[in-house]
Amino acid sequence: MFRKVINPSNPWAPAGWAATVLYLVFIGLPVLAMLVRAGQQSDFAASLTSSLTVQALQLSLITSAVSMAVVVVFGTPLAYLLARGDSVALKAVDAVVELPIVLPPVVAGVAMLMAFGRQGIVGPALTGMGIHLPFTAIAVIFAQVFVAAPFYIRAAKLGFQSIGKEFEDVSQTLGVSPWSTFWRLTLPLAAPSILGGLALAWARAISEFGATIMFAGNLTGRTQTMPLAILTAMETDIGSALAMSALLLAGSLAVLAILGVLARRRWEGRL
Amino acid sequence: MLKIAVALALGAATLLAGAGCAADTSQRAGRTELVVFAASSLTDAFREIAARFESDNPEVNVVLNFAGSQKLRTQLEHGAKADVFASADMRQTDAVTEAGLTRGEPTVFAINRLALINSRHASKKIALDELARPGIKLVVAQPAVPAGAYARQVLQNLDSKDGFGPGFAARVLANLVSEEPSVRSVAQKVALGDADAGLVYQSDALSADIAPRVEVVAIPEDCNIAAEYPAVALADARQPETARQFIGFLLSPQGQGILERHGFTPVSDSAAVPANVPGNP
Numbered sequence: 001m002f003r004k005v006i007n008p009s010n011p012w013a014p015a016g017w018a019a020t021v022l023y024l025v026f027i028g029l030p031v032l033a034m035l036v037r038a039g040q041q042s043d044f045a046a047s048l049t050s051s052l053t054v055q056a057l058q059l060s061l062i063t064s065a066v067s068m069a070v071v072v073v074f075g076t077p078l079a080y081l082l083a084r085g086d087s088v089a090l091k092a093v094d095a096v097v098e099l100p101i102v103l104p105p106v107v108a109g110v111a112m113l114m115a116f117g118r119q120g121i122v123g124p125a126l127t128g129m130g131i132h133l134p135f136t137a138i139a140v141i142f143a144q145v146f147v148a149a150p151f152y153i154r155a156a157k158l159g160f161q162s163i164g165k166e167f168e169d170v171s172q173t174l175g176v177s178p179w180s181t182f183w184r185l186t187l188p189l190a191a192p193s194i195l196g197g198l199a200l201a202w203a204r205a206i207s208e209f210g211a212t213i214m215f216a217g218n219l220t221g222r223t224q225t226m227p228l229a230i231l232t233a234m235e236t237d238i239g240s241a242l243a244m245s246a247l248l249l250a251g252s253l254a255v256l257a258i259l260g261v262l263a264r265r266r267w268e269g270r271l
Numbered sequence: 272m273l274k275i276a277v278a279l280a281l282g283a284a285t286l287l288a289g290a291g292c293a294a295d296t297s298q299r300a301g302r303t304e305l306v307v308f309a310a311s312s313l314t315d316a317f318r319e320i321a322a323r324f325e326s327d328n329p330e331v332n333v334v335l336n337f338a339g340s341q342k343l344r345t346q347l348e349h350g351a352k353a354d355v356f357a358s359a360d361m362r363q364t365d366a367v368t369e370a371g372l373t374r375g376e377p378t379v380f381a382i383n384r385l386a387l388i389n390s391r392h393a394s395k396k397i398a399l400d401e402l403a404r405p406g407i408k409l410v411v412a413q414p415a416v417p418a419g420a421y422a423r424q425v426l427q428n429l430d431s432k433d434g435f436g437p438g439f440a441a442r443v444l445a446n447l448v449s450e451e452p453s454v455r456s457v458a459q460k461v462a463l464g465d466a467d468a469g470l471v472y473q474s475d476a477l478s479a480d481i482a483p484r485v486e487v488v489a490i491p492e493d494c495n496i497a498a499e500y501p502a503v504a505l506a507d508a509r510q511p512e513t514a515r516q517f518i519g520f521l522l523s524p525q526g527q528g529i530l531e532r533h534g535f536t537p538v539s540d541s542a543a544v545p546a547n548v549p550g551n552p
Contacts, residue, residue: 113463113465117463117464118392119463134465135408217448218413219447232415
């Protein structure tokens with residue numbers, strides 16, 4: 001469909017192609033080099049099933065699943081409100097919501113420690129209730145939600161905005177309640193955007209490192225997620241580090257594939 | 272738009288001119304620059320030593336570069352230029368020596384030992400034999416970091432000592448809540464009060480940032496470790512003579528005094544010092 005958009009006689013075409021090739025080599029070469037090195041490891045399969053890898057993978061999958069549940073439950077109504085409201089206050093909220101996207105994750109970790117650490121602003125109150133967050137899997141989830149939520153909220157907001165309010169108004173004039181309009185009309189139409197945002201947020205949660213090591217610490221089976229396990233293994237056992245990196249690469253490719261399918265569905269939905 | 276561009280250009284020009292002037296003055300003063308690569312645990316001590324060395328030798332300007340010994344070693348292996356390498360770990364010095372980058376024998380100039388630190392916020396001080404009590408939140412460095420390996424060794428040593436009970440090391444390690452990537456982040460987690468206790472170098476426990484926020488519990492000498500800090504002059508040093516003087520100064524009573532004040536054990540025994548080092552007291 002877009003094949004003929006750039007005319008071959010366009011003076012930019014050669015530069016565009018040169019830049020494309022350079023870019024593909026630039027991102028492709030390191031990824032390929034890593035895969036080749038991982039493949040050369042004689043104990044690749046053993047590294048994939050070593051207890052360090054398995055425990056880290058389990059922890060990453062469980063914590064990111066809980067994080068995504070939290071993000072969806074709280075993020076969806078927030079995104080809907082942002083998509084439909086146009087007050088100044090909501091515009092301000094809209095800007096603040098995206099702060100974690102531009103904030104360095106290690107800063108997020110320092111900030112969370114200052115808030116929820118034992119001597120943090122609310123730490124003593126939490127301790128009084130018998131809740132201790134640092135060095136727990138809950139701290140891992142906090143860090144993941146903090147950095148990943150905006151990716152979901154942004155995508156869901158754009159998804160809701162693309163379903164004009166007129167559709168909802170028509171539905172309601174036909175006697176359908178606002179609640180069921182949301183569930184039967186708005187949500188299904190916005191679903192590709194929402195799921196795309198969820199895939200991005202999940203990828204971000206799985207890759208979360210800076211805030212986690214700062215706020216949750218690094219202990220195998222308790223708070224050591226895949227990226228932390230890779231860092232630890234790099235010091236002692238490069239084979240495991242390579243195996244885990246290959247595993248995360250496969251996960252990233254899966255996310256890209258999901259995003260591709262969802263993007264196509266979104267276009268087909270429009271046409 | 273044009274105004275902004277002009278302002279930026281002027282600003283950049285001023286900065287460049289300023290930098291040029293700074294370079295000029297140091298050249299004009301004819302000060303020789305001595306580049307010292309030092310382990311991050313030496314940060315406080317070496318700042319003071321450099322200042323003293325400069326006031327004794329006004330023609331010398333000491334430039335300090337601090338990082339983990341492993342990182343410094345990698346930098347040197349990849350062509351970084353320096354005159355002196357002061358490592359927290361003989362293995363890194365050996366690696367640099369094997370790569371043919373050193374000049375002369377390395378000299379051990381200080382010894383560091385481990386200490387147990389408690390959070391000031393803890394309601395009750397945790398003694399060494401209470402580390403195995405369930406519920407205590409302990410942090411140590413990960414085993415690949417020298418301080419992490421030393422911490423485990425100290426626990427093993429305590430394990431075989433009377434009064435600590437069987438399986439002491441294993442019971443203590445069951446209280447581990449995090450294996451930190453560096454010994455300084457161990458100290459910081461305890462100082463912030465998020466962990467109850469941690470095993471760090473005595474020099475960390477006494478550092479200006481950490482000391483006011485922790486309580487130090489000494490580890491009996493017979494169970495402690497002795498981490499040797501070697502210094503060596505580098506083969507492509509631009510100031511080989513000054514490098515030798517600096518290493519000599521580390522071993523002088525003044526240098527040893529400064530190191531001792533920062534929590535290091537001085538190498539007072541002259542037998543430990545190779546005889547070929549000039550400035551040997």
